[in-house]
Structure formats: structure tokens, C-alpha cells
Amino acid sequence: MIPNFITSYLGSTLTPGEAGSQFWALVYVFIIFAGVSVAVMSMNWLERKALAHFQIRLGPMRVGPHGLLQPIADAIKLLLKEDIIPAEADQFVFWVAPLIGLLAAFTVYTVIPFGPSQAVSDMNIGVLFMLGVSSLGVLGIVVAGWASNSHYPLIGALRSSAQIVSYEVAMGLAVVSAILMTSLNDTGTGTLSMIGIVRAQEQQGVWFIFKFFPLGLIAFIVFAIAMIAETNRAPFDIAEAESELTAGYHTEYSGLRWSLFMLAEYAAMIAVSSIAVTLWLGGWLRPFPNLLHAPAWDFIFSLFPAMTFLGLAAIAFIGVAGTPAHSFLKVQKIGLAGFGSVLGCIALLLFVLAFSGRSANVNLGSRLNESIGYIYWFLLKVAVFMYLFIWYRATWPRYRFDQLMRVGWKVLLPISLAVLVGTAIAGVLFS
């Protein structure tokens, strides 16, 4: 009835890439595409609302209830805009530049583990692959600046690529010191695979951010700073800030092409945050996996996804109650109440799953509950990083370009080298 190539993978404890199941690998890829697109749209909304509230104003309030449909309006506007190409621009290169950045940003998701078997493929060289592919994004920026045939994009592109290349070095060294910590197990061999790194954290009983305190913390901070510079976000956004270079390398891009750049930038943000979560914050592991190991604690932590959705539904209903009674706002009230009830239904579903997953035998409900738990904790940590990105943008002033390069080469690189040497020494002494 159901073909074998679909059912043969169900119940496996490997990723689809490892198990050789091309169908499920494609399904995971589609889920990731859809998920990242939804995440980018909600990031757009969250950024505008959060920035507005940081600046004591309200942000988009008109399009949907509290501006919830604003990303959809933005998307429709971008799709309907006129596609302007500069006259002397190189047509083919102008067309292909956003695609290179998009390719580089999305290919990183192949190795990101959302759970112990919830990744597209667990490559043996996962970290190496991730570093290499994310360095391909520079090519998209350089080529975009060149193809626009105009001064500001060219300067913005060269500055942005110099910045990215400089911070890649510190980022790579911080990643190497995290990899070094994976080798402090019984066999003495580390691993470059992303799932292997989280398993090493699980087996050593400590998230790498807390290992050899403060070395893990400093490595994490170096990576956190470098990843903000890698994605051209504030305070390192000299290359695309409106007041500096009239939007830098994507000045001449309009409509759909600009939305591809924006998609690539947000997707890269989520990707590097996922890398940071996997390498230092324990990936899909729930807090205190070894300290609080009793089944009661397992059950309490497995209720967290349902509680989160319940909390979000409660916030939506509080928003409904707080909307003034006016005939203009009736549709908005109904819309927000509908949104809140959808969230409540999801919460109810997750409660049912959590309670059915308590039973001792391994059935579909308990496996689904486990997977949802893994994905929830991973996405929660990534969501914290996303909020931090917005917080940094609202709070800190921009670095000047020479200050930026000085920080990259003269501050972060020596610190990451020192952390690497310190981690190696600590590993030899304390293993």
C-alpha cells in the first residue's frame, strides 16, 4: 500500500542521509525550506516590532492585529515592484549574485541537527562543510557589488567581504577549540560531525560553554561576536547601513532580487545561530540532562513545548481583551482571537502527546513526543539568539570600518588563539 522506500526509514535512529533514504532526505529538505521561510517572515515582523518597542514606539499595527500580517504585505509589495537593472550592469552576473548568497546560506542547513536523527545528513566532516559553505557567501556579495556597476555598491561589497573574511579566521579558531573539547572522551578521538559534537556534550555531561570555565565561555563569546560580523548585522553593518552607503552592495537591487538578499541574510543568521547552539549550547539537549535525570523531571521538561504555546495563546487573548471596542477593530479582534485559538489548539495537541508519551513502551506517540522535545529545545535556543541579534541592533552604535577591522584582527584573533592553546593545555591536564 505505502511503498517500501517510504516506510523503510520510519523507526530508524539515523538521519536520512546516513540511512540512504533519499525520499525522506528530500522531505526534510522541504520542511527546512518551509520552516526557514516562515522563520524569516516572522523574524521580519519581530525585528520591526522589537526595534519599535526598544525605541518607545509601536511598530506596524495596521496590517493585521498588531502588525502580524505585515510580512505578507511586504512580500506582496516586493513581488509587485518593478525589476530595475542598471543600464551598464553585467546582466548574467547581476542575476546570479543573489542566488550565490542564497545557495551558501541554505546549504548550511544540510548539516544542522535538530535532534539526534533529525538532520538531513550527518556528514563526517560536518563542521568543515559548514565553514566552507558559509565562506561561499562572500562570493555572492563581491559579485553583487561588482555587477551593479556603481560606486556605493562596489565600496560596500569590498568592505563587507573584507569584514567577512577577517572574522572568518576568528570564527574558525573558536570552532576548532570547541572541536578540541569533543576529543576529551574515553577513546581520545574527537569528531567533526555535528551530531557527534552534541553527543560528546551529552556524554561528558556538560555543555561546552561551561567546560573548562572560562575557556568555553570565551570561545563562545568570540564565536558570537564573529557570527554577528559574518552576517553583516549591527553593530558590524557598516556595509549595508542606510546612513553610510545607501544600502551597500544591494543598493541597485529592487523587488524580488532584494528580497532574495534579505532571505539569504536572515537564513544565514539562523544558520550561524544554530551552529553556535550546536557547538556550545548543547544542541537539542534539554537543560540539566544529567543532573536532573529522573523520569519525573523528564516529564516536566517534556511539558515545556505545550506550555510555551499555551503562553503564546494567553498573550494573544490578552491582546484581544486589550483591544479597544471600536467598529474598525472588530475584524482585528476576531483575527487575533482566531490566531490565539490556533495556538491553543496546538498547545492542546502537544499536551495530549506529552501525556501519551509517559507510557513505558515505545510507540509512535512517545517517539513523536521525543522528537518534538528535541526540536523544541533547539529552536528555543536559536530563538534566544535571534532576539539577541535584534537587541544588539537596537542598542549598540555602529563600528567604523577601521575599528571593525582592528577588532577582527587585533582583538578576536589573539583571544581565539589563546583560548585554543588554553583548551589544549586544559584538555591534557584534566582529562
Next chain:
Amino acid sequence: MVPITTFHYLVVAAALFVLGVIGVLTRRNVVVVLMSIELILNAVNLNLVAFSRMWGNLHGQVFSIFITVDAAAEAAAGLGILIAFFRNKETINVDEIDLLKW
């Protein structure tokens, strides 16, 4: 389909090598000449890795890593020379870079 043997990889490597040699010998633009040299080095790397798979040890792969390192150093030095020359003569045409001819 015929299974892919080492010979297939060697043919691809030889073709890339010949393309690189044509690029070095016939193009006027210095940057394209340097890029053709990179093609040649890649062909050699492919050859080495194919032989490493044939013999079952990793000597070919390790040596190809060193060739990659060497290519990076040489690209940096070559492009540095090019920029230094471009500052003086404002040309990147190999036919016009002939200061040492008598």
C-alpha cells in the same frame, strides 16, 4: 553502465590539465593566466586523489592538501606581483609586460 574506474578520473584530470595549459599559453590577460594555473593544479590534485583511492592509502590525499596550500601561497604571491606591476605600467596584457626584453 560501466563502473567508474580510476581511468575515468585520470581522463578528466588530463583534460583539465590540457585546458589549463591552453589557457596559460594563449590568453593575454594575466589574471586569466593565473586562473589557468589554478586549473592545472586542480587537475594534478584530482590525479593524486584518484590514485590514492586506487592504492587504498591516504598519501595521495595528504599530498593534495599540501598542493592546495601551495596553490594558495602562489596565488597570493602572483597576484601581489600583478598588483605591483599594474601600479607601474597600468596594463594586464602579457604582451605588454616585456620590460626585460632587450
Next chain:
Amino acid sequence: MNPAMNSALNSTNSAMAPVATPSFFYALAALALISGFLVITRRNVVHSALALIVTLLSVAGLYLMLYAPFVAGVQIIVYAGGIMVLFLFVIMLVNIERSYNDRRFSSLWPVGLGAACALLALFVFAFAKGRALFPDRLMPLSEAANTQQIATMLYGDAGKAGQYTFVFEIASLLLLVAILGAVVMTKKKI
């Protein structure tokens, strides 16, 4: 519970055929050769650089087919992500309008083409005569332990396991010299 699921649970680790079938090889090889041809024949230097990037990435794919994942990773990071960015920077610095209208190929191009054809003839001769010399087998290479084995060869004890430790040190010295040389050559005032 469900017998189909139980059998799936039991047979997850069965050996499966490699996904990279011969069609992958032909596709990657064709891509590499076509991009290589585009590198040497495009008038626009930026197009040549983009074609070279495609060539490098397809050669990295061929390395993955040859069970060399670490070399593929190094190729992507160093070549496609580092050297090509350097090339694009320099192209933007030195690309002047006058060079676009120059002739692409040098005036002595028949000589170059003839020499390359002679080289090709030599290759064909060597392959035809020497095909019997190298065996047709493909030895099994472990993909999971590839990085560990390369690491042992590069960083192991200089006498015993690490056959390339000394070479590794010299390579780092070479990179230092290249950095110094590039900086000195491109400084306006030394």
C-alpha cells in the same frame, strides 16, 4: 506493534548501495570540463572567475565520490572560499575598460594550441600504452575515519605514524613567507 515497522527497526544498518552512481560522475565531470573551457575562453574576466568557481566546486564533488571528504572540505574552504575571493578582489582592482577591448588570445595562439595538442597526444599515448600498468581495482577507503587518519599522518610522531609532520611544518613556513611577500609587494611605501 506493526510488523513492517519492526522489520524496519531491525534493518536500519544494512549496507546500502552508494548513492553516487556513475551518472553523478558523468554530470560532475562534464560540469568541470565545460566550466574549465569557459574559464579560458570568456572575454569578461569576472565570468572566467565564476566559471573557475564552478570548476572548483565540481572537482570537490569528484573528491567526495573518491571517498576523500576532508580533501573536498579543504578544497571548498581554501580554493572556492579563499583563493577565488582573492582573485575577485584583484580583478576588481585591475580591471580597466581598455582590457575588455583587447584581443582575447595572444597573436601566437597557434603555437600554444599546437603545444597543448602535443601534450594531449602524449597523454593519450601514455594512457593507451600504460593502461595495463595500473590495476583496475578500487580499494576500500574508510570514509568515517578519513579525517582521523589524515590527522595521524599530519600530526603524528615524526618517525613512526606521522609521515608528513615535517612537511606540515614547512608548509606553514611557506604560508608565512607568502604572506610576508604579498604584503611587502603591495605596500606603496616599504
